[in-house]
Amino acid sequence: MKKEFKFSYQYVNSVDELTAEQQKTVSAAEKAAKNAYAPYSRFKVGAALLLKDDTIVIGSNQENKAYPTGLCAERVALFSYGAQQKKQGIKSIAIVGDGDLLKAGDIFSPCGACRQAMAEYTDMQGESFEIILKNGDGSFTIFEGIRHLLPFIFGS
Known part of the structure; x- marks a missing residue:
């Protein structure tokens, strides 16, 4: 029996087309990327969580000579949120x-480990959260939740 998975996302051409809330979150992620420690890949990543009380929690990728002990920006932000026992969602x-x-034409996408971490935090709070990805050309891909990026979540 053949089954099919379909997903949807929103594509936005520029930051000007984002809501004020989305712009605030993207701006925080861009600032966070400046604090990335990426001497090996020379690829800086920033992530920002917008919480339900409008608090921002940031993370940036942190590399290490003893690969793979570094950590992606997404997990730094999520784990910081968890470590601070934030409960507002x-x-x-x-x-x-x-x-x-x-590259300019590339769609930016989180790694599988970060997707799984997002799935965990979605499960912890009992509802999905929006995922905003800034692409190589300055456009944005926006997903309603992690199930659109990771349909077969581990443990589901």
């Missing part, structure tokens, strides 16, 4: 990348 996450790995 996540509204959205914005993720941006800067470096030669992201």
Whole structure:
């Protein structure tokens, strides 16, 4: 029996087409990317969580000579949120990348481990949160939740 999975997303051409809330979150992710420690990949990533009380929690990728002990920006932000015992819930996450790995025509996308971490936090709060990805050409891909990026979540 053949089955099919379909997903949807919103494509936005520029930051000007985002809501004020989305712009705030993307701006925080861009600032976070400047704090990335990426001497090996030279690919800086920033992530920002917008919480339901409008607090922002940021993360940036942190590399290490003893690969793979570094950590992606998305997980830094999510784990920081968890470590601070934030309970107000996540509204959205914005993720941006800067470096030669992201070409002008490329769609930016989180790695599988980060997708699974997003799935975990979605399960913890009992509802999905928006995922905003800044692409190589300055456009944005926006997903309603992680199930659109990771349909067969581990443990589901």
